[in-house]
Amino acid sequence: MFATSTYSGTREEQYNLLNKQLDALLAGEPNRIANLSNASALLGQFLDRINWVGFYLMEDGGLVLGPFQGMPACVRIPVGKGVCGTAIDKNETMVIEDVHAFPGHIACDAASRSEIVIPLFKDGEAYGVLDIDSPELARFTEDDRIGLEKFAETLLKHI
Template identity: 60%
Template sequence: MFIKTAYSGNTVKDYELLLKQLESLMEDEDNSIAILSNASALLNQFLEEVNWVGFYLWKHNELVLGPFQGLPACVRIPYGKGVCGTAIKERATQLVDDVMLFPGHIACDSASQSEIVVPIIIQDELFGVLDIDSPVKARFNETDQLYLEKFVRILESILNK
């Protein structure tokens, strides 16, 4: 099996444009499903070398599949399990270069090699996570993390209306 191992990433200028597009697209919208659906579509269109982009929502002490772009995915993820559950438990972004080395990784798509998960927290309450997978090892870098966290902060402000 051939595994790609290098990706140069999106530029800061690309990300600045993405953030403006998100704000414009979400202007005057208050339905969380519509917001998250368009946010996942926007990211899927913008990001290269990804195979899954979407959201898991915090419901009844577990993450439940929300709007996404990609192949069918795990429907429920327990607190503290896998990359998504760890992001919720630690309330911190998880940037994973090789998911096979992540303790307790949940393989929803065997093609996924790297992952970034950003928790969504509104008024100090867990809301869910933004989860992005790539078939490329070490696909995500610090620039991706910085701007995907900014992307989530914008979503948090919109969802908090």
Template identity: 55%
Template sequence: MSSAEFQDYALLSRQAKSLIDGEANVVANLSNLSALIYNALDRVNWAGFYLLDTPDGLVLGPFQGQVACVRIPVGKGVCGTAVSTGEDQLVMDVHEFPGHIACDAASASEVVLPIRVREQIIGVLDIDSPEIARFSQADVDGLRMLVDVLQQHLEQHA
């Protein structure tokens, strides 16, 4: 990762921290974070959260972008796979991802990071782009810094 990319994500993480500091409401915080991410990153068409609603499924949370799938089963699609494996998902071409759920036909690449509170996955950060191979491991690493800020905040208010 170049230092310019690292600095951009470091700044984004600091902005995220300042946005959520002092606010315990999860919906308000996720709403502001989705807007922050959507407006800070170029070439994205969706940025938001899916939250674990039942042991078997995610439900749509705060987001920016086109309308989205409301429910995603754990183990299905990129978001459900992130939950079932517990691993960040970096998908260069969603059309090549087995079982991809096409909520927006314009999306071509995707990055999904699980969000944990007390070591339990509670949801995911999901970002889509209409450009194939838009995201890199540097993006995953940078977004992980932002998710870490969110996780720390959620643990303090859990």
């Protein structure tokens, strides 16, 4: 997407810096749409080899498209359907090496081959998901899962 290599050190150190940047970027801003927009833009800058990054937010019992970077996407995803709906239903991060092998995968962008989805819960309530797609098979690692879960924790403090 737009990734620029301004991060050095181990992947853990890079994610730690990313989270500090997110915390500083969102500090003092109460608007959730502005904060989600900046969070998706920051991830688009940080992550390489991705083609979509953004949020789906809980509304009326389902997930609705929120701020994102990338091609136009599916607007509504039922809870329990696709990778995003499954992640929020199970309250579990989903790391999918090959989306075409995932039963019930919802293809918003035919170029996507792998995906990571982090469920977002605030005060015990389902808030939405952070969804990131890549045109590469098996793009997302355990380091990505850990780093992105910490990113989500930082984000949730500001929304």
